[in-house]
Amino acid sequence: MRRIKCPRIRKLSADRPEASIQQAERQLTKLQQMTRQSTVFGEEIGDLVDQLRQVAAPSSEPFIFTSILEENKKLLQTIFKDCGDIEFRNFDVGEKSALLVYLEGMADTSNLERNVIKPLMSQTGPDNTNTDKLSEIFTMKSISEHILGASSVSVLAKASAAIDAVMMGNALLLIDGLSEGLGISAVKYVKRNIGGANNEHILNGPNEAFTEGLTDNIVLIRRRSRDTNIKVQILKIGERTKTSVAILYVANLVKPGLVEEVERRIRLINTDKVLASAKIEEFIVDHPWSPFPQVQTTERPDKVLAALYEGRVGLIVDGTPATLLVPCTYNVLMQSPDDYTIQPVIASLIRLTRNVTAFIAIYLPAIYVSVVSYHPGMLPTTMAISVAELRARTPFPSFLEAIMMEILLEVFQEAIVRLPQRLSGAATMLGAFVVGTTIVQAGLINPLLVVVVAITAISSYSMPSYSFNLALRWLRIPMLVLASILGLYGVIIGILAVTIHVCSLRSFGESYIGGLFDSNLLSDWKDGVVRLPAKLLKERPKEFGSKDQTRSGEEDG
Amino acid sequence: MANLEAKRSMSAFQLAIVVFVTCIGAQIMLTPRALIAQAKNGSWISVIIGGVLFYIATYLMLRLGKKYPDETIVEYAPRIFGRMGGIFVIAWLNLVFFLQVITIFYGVGKIITFYMFDRTPPEVVILALLVLCTYCALQDWGTILRIHQFLFVIAYSILLIVWLTSILNFQPENLLPLWPVDVKGVIAGGLSTWGMYGGYESVLLLLPLVYRKVSLNKLAKEVGLAFIGVTLLFLIIIIVIIGVLTVEDAKNLPFPALIVIRSVELPGTFIERLENYLLVTWIPVVFDTLAAMMFFMAQICMRQWRHADHRPALLLLVPIIYVGSVLIDNPQIYDQMGKLTMWVGLAFSFVVVPMALLLSWWQKGKVGKDCG
Numbered sequence: 050m051r052r053i054k055c056p057r058i059r060k061l062s063a064d065r066p067e068a069s070i071q072q073a074e075r076q077l078t079k080l081q082q083m084t085r086q087s088t089v090f091g092e093e094i095g096d097l098v099d100q101l102r103q104v105a106a107p108s109s110e111p112f113i114f115t116s117i118l119e120e121n122k123k124l125l126q127t128i129f130k131d132c133g134d135i136e137f138r139n140f141d142v143g144e145k146s147a148l149l150v151y152l153e154g155m156a157d158t159s160n161l162e163r164n165v166i167k168p169l170m171s172q173t174g175p176d177n178t179n180t181d182k183l184s185e186i187f188t189m190k191s192i193s194e195h196i197l198g199a200s201s202v203s204v205l206a207k208a209s210a211a212i213d214a215v216m217m218g219n220a221l222l223l224i225d226g227l228s229e230g231l232g233i234s235a236v237k238y239v240k241r242n243i244g245g246a247n248n249e250h251i252l253n254g255p256n257e258a259f260t261e262g263l264t265d266n267i268v269l270i271r272r273r274s275r276d277t278n279i280k281v282q283i284l285k286i287g288e289r290t291k292t293s294v295a296i297l298y299v300a301n302l303v304k305p306g307l308v309e310e311v312e313r314r315i316r317l318i319n320t321d322k323v324l325a326s327a328k329i330e331e332f333i334v335d336h337p338w339s340p341f342p343q344v345q346t347t348e349r350p351d352k353v354l355a356a357l358y359e360g361r362v363g364l365i366v367d368g369t370p371a372t373l374l375v376p377c378t379y380n381v382l383m384q385s386p387d388d389y390t391i392q393p394v395i396a397s398l399i400r401l402t403r404n405v406t407a408f409i410a411i412y413l414p415a416i417y418v419s420v421v422s423y424h425p426g427m428l429p430t431t432m433a434i435s436v437a438e439l440r441a442r443t444p445f446p447s448f449l450e451a452i453m454m455e456i457l458l459e460v461f462q463e464a465i466v467r468l469p470q471r472l473s474g475a476a477t478m479l480g481a482f483v484v485g486t487t488i489v490q491a492g493l494i495n496p497l498l499v500v501v502v503a504i505t506a507i508s509s510y511s512m513p514s515y516s517f518n519l520a521l522r523w524l525r526i527p528m529l530v531l532a533s534i535l536g537l538y539g540v541i542i543g544i545l546a547v548t549i550h551v552c553s554l555r556s557f558g559e560s561y562i563g564g565l566f567d568s569n570l571l572s573d574w575k576d577g578v579v580r581l582p583a584k585l586l587k588e589r590p591k592e593f594g595s596k597d598q599t600r601s602g603e604e605d606g
Numbered sequence: 607m608a609n610l611e612a613k614r615s616m617s618a619f620q621l622a623i624v625v626f627v628t629c630i631g632a633q634i635m636l637t638p639r640a641l642i643a644q645a646k647n648g649s650w651i652s653v654i655i656g657g658v659l660f661y662i663a664t665y666l667m668l669r670l671g672k673k674y675p676d677e678t679i680v681e682y683a684p685r686i687f688g689r690m691g692g693i694f695v696i697a698w699l700n701l702v703f704f705l706q707v708i709t710i711f712y713g714v715g716k717i718i719t720f721y722m723f724d725r726t727p728p729e730v731v732i733l734a735l736l737v738l739c740t741y742c743a744l745q746d747w748g749t750i751l752r753i754h755q756f757l758f759v760i761a762y763s764i765l766l767i768v769w770l771t772s773i774l775n776f777q778p779e780n781l782l783p784l785w786p787v788d789v790k791g792v793i794a795g796g797l798s799t800w801g802m803y804g805g806y807e808s809v810l811l812l813l814p815l816v817y818r819k820v821s822l823n824k825l826a827k828e829v830g831l832a833f834i835g836v837t838l839l840f841l842i843i844i845i846v847i848i849g850v851l852t853v854e855d856a857k858n859l860p861f862p863a864l865i866v867i868r869s870v871e872l873p874g875t876f877i878e879r880l881e882n883y884l885l886v887t888w889i890p891v892v893f894d895t896l897a898a899m900m901f902f903m904a905q906i907c908m909r910q911w912r913h914a915d916h917r918p919a920l921l922l923l924v925p926i927i928y929v930g931s932v933l934i935d936n937p938q939i940y941d942q943m944g945k946l947t948m949w950v951g952l953a954f955s956f957v958v959v960p961m962a963l964l965l966s967w968w969q970k971g972k973v974g975k976d977c978g
Contacts, residue, residue, distance in 0.1 A: 423722070426879045
């Protein structure tokens with residue numbers, strides 16, 4: 050019988066050290082430690098929940114105020130747990146205890162001291178003769194009406210409203226024996242002063258620009274017009290940030306249904322945070338995949354006011370100087386406030402030039418590639434020969450050359466935007482003289498193409514809207530591809546495709562092209578493609594469908 | 607989403623623009639040879655005869671549409687001709703558009719490859735244009751109307767400017783004799799200009815958008831102006847071709863319009879090889895005709911199948927159009943196809959539409975009598 054030879058049995062830990070008993074013990078200890086910690090965490094969370102559940106509150110409220118100040122304080126401390134910047138200031142109001150809760154740095158403490166604490170303590174002190182009378186009408190309403198010197202106060206019965214008020218920089222006053230709070234407006238925080246427009250320079254006319262503060266921005270609008278028809282509606286957006294968004298419009302001008310549509314779209318925004326107006330823009334536009342901006346962005350209050358008087362709606366987002374204007378059309382993107390401060394004839398010529406440069410900014414490199422690669426016969430003979438000579442010195446096909454130049458241009462533009470201002474000059478020099486000259490001298494790029502790309506770039510810079518400029522830049526690449534595949538035929542196909550796309554765009558239901566190619570809206574050309582003298586601009590643009598088409602005399606914007 | 611833009615109606619002028627851009631398509635380059643061969647020096651008279659004849663056909667369509675102001679032919683044809691008869695008429699109208707579309711695609715592919723890319727297969731050119739036209743036809747009518755208006759202003763003005771440079775080589779004596787010797791040929795030529803004017807059938811589908819706010823007389827005037835514009839443009843093209851090339855040369859060249867423009871020289875300017883410029887401005891003109899016709903075909907299918915959206919029908923039609931245009935693989939088939947399209951179109955305009963008008967009069971009269 051054959052004997053089977055078994056290998057010697059060894060301990061598992063000899064081969065696999067991680068399977069040793071010591072190792073297992075160490076892991077077990079760790080696990081026990083974690084279990085203990087999680088039990089402690091669980092207990093702490095349970096305590097917090099218990100504290101919040103001491104009083105039955107509706108599901109939408111974290112708790113409800115009771116008439117016992119200590120309980121209210123505990124509940125608020127639970128909500129503001131680990132918020133080191135929340136101040137709880139206890140003081141006495143007559144025989145009762147009071148509590149002032151505010152966010153340090155956001156609330157004006159001297160104002161609170163002057164208008165809240167001092168009057169409360171002095172008028173309800175033991176030596177005050179009114180104390181007895183006050184004790185009879187000791188309600189938050191009577192306190193706000195008879196004692197406090199603050200300009201804006203509101204009685205807050207709901208805990209969520211009280212918490213929001215504190216987070217906005219207001220102070221919350223709670224008094225023992227009263228089951229409601231008093232929100233006292235005392236917002237004061239460090240902010241930027243109103244300065245000039247950073248991205249929309251004009252030569253003549255006002256130069257004030259919006260800042261990050263919502264109220265300051267609304268003031269900038271109000272200060273320019275005493276019209277009571279300018280309405281401001283404020284909404285809160287963002288699950289966590291609860292950012293204020295103001296909807297501005299002129300009640301007797303705006304197209305019926307437009308404000309409701311704007312409000313509806315804003316209310317549909319479902320996000321945790323709104324830190325910039327661009328985020329709102331992405332949520333409310335009709336075609337988020339289009340490269341073209343469908344909302345006009347501006348940091349100039351005069352521009353916003355002019356838009357409101359055309360029947361449009363403005364959106365100011367707290368924390369952003371960039372204000373949004375809807376609906377947005379191609380025409381408004383091609384206009385600049387400067388057009389209204391120069392002679393109408395010159396302004397008209399400049400507007401026409403802008404339209405031509407917009408075309409050049411997209412199609413010139415593609416036309417160059419198609420003519421040079423497929424249809425050199427379209428060039429005059431002498432020029433065709435010189436282009437052929439130049440091209441013979443470069444190793445790449447014209448399409449590749451154009452793509453390389455485009456990439457280089459984009460890189461330089463990005464670098465100049467991102468660099469500190471002092472360094473951007475150096476980057477410009479580097480791009481213009483060093484790289485520009487060197488790549489031509491090295492025979493990598495045809496000098497004619499450098500000229501074409503430079504003209505294209507300058508053309509795109511002449512756009513009054515930066516986001517429209519970006520759209521033009523983006524479109525160059527697909528146009529180049531079409532030109533390289535199908536020559537001029539491809540370029541025409543591309544031009545028509547862009548035309549179809551632009552004609553299909555809608556901004557809040559209005560055509561993006563607006564009155565430009567609509568025979569029913571030809572009167573809009575008066576202040577669209579050209580600009581007629583102010584005396585002749587008696588009507589508002591029809592493309593926005595304002596209720597009152599007639600301007601009452603002077604030009605609005 | 608609340609769409610605030612009012613685009614459920616259009617003005618009479620906008621309808622006139624649509625008729626203008628739908629009528630003028632590829633045929634301004636493709637048809638002149640056959641017309642000149644047929645009508646010779648009297649081609650200009652044929653163009654005028656065609657203009658009058660097809661305006662009458664359009665007027666009959668406007669009258670017919672007026673009887674059913676809230677419906678297109680797809681809705682009222684079954685009531686006039688009965689269910690099967692209605693389906694037959696609607697299919698006929700769609701066939702008119704289909705035949706025009708595939709012959710135009712073939713012609714464009716031929717011309718572009720002949721003059722711009724001699725080594726590229728026409729299928730590539732056709733495919734690129736088909737994709738573009740499909741993208742356009744997938745849009746709503748408001749968008750297509752805007753594109754029509756844009757091209758009406760931009761493309762046609764540039765096309766006319768480029769074409770008028772050929773006046774530099776114009777020799778008036780080539781037009782003589784002005785009065786035709788061959789009257790029969792001129793009249794036959796008038797009928798054959800259907801290829802140039804074809805596309806006016808679109809009014810049968812668009813009238814409900816217009817009749818809500820415009821009267822028949824106003825509409826007839828505006829559409830009449832469109833026909834005057836179309837006729838003038840065709841006259842300029844035919845007269846210049848004969849004036850530059852003579853009848854004998856023009857009838858032996860495949861695309862005489864391009865030879866005319868090729869012969870133009872503008873010394874001291876940056877511009878050379880004008881035929882490329884003409885083709886570049888002609889492509890948008892062809893595009894808007896094709897896109898509109900494809901949209902109308904899809905609309906007919908959508909209404910016939912009682913769908914809410916025309917896009918599935920359009921996407922179904924696209925491969926059929928491509929195959930149809932590629933199947934025309936030589937000039938003989940193309941000529942036969944052109945003749946077939948012409949007779950199908952003529953029969954629709956001068957048999958079906960008048961018959962529909964008479965039947966609708968008869969039916970309405972009968973209803974009136976029955977009611978006492």
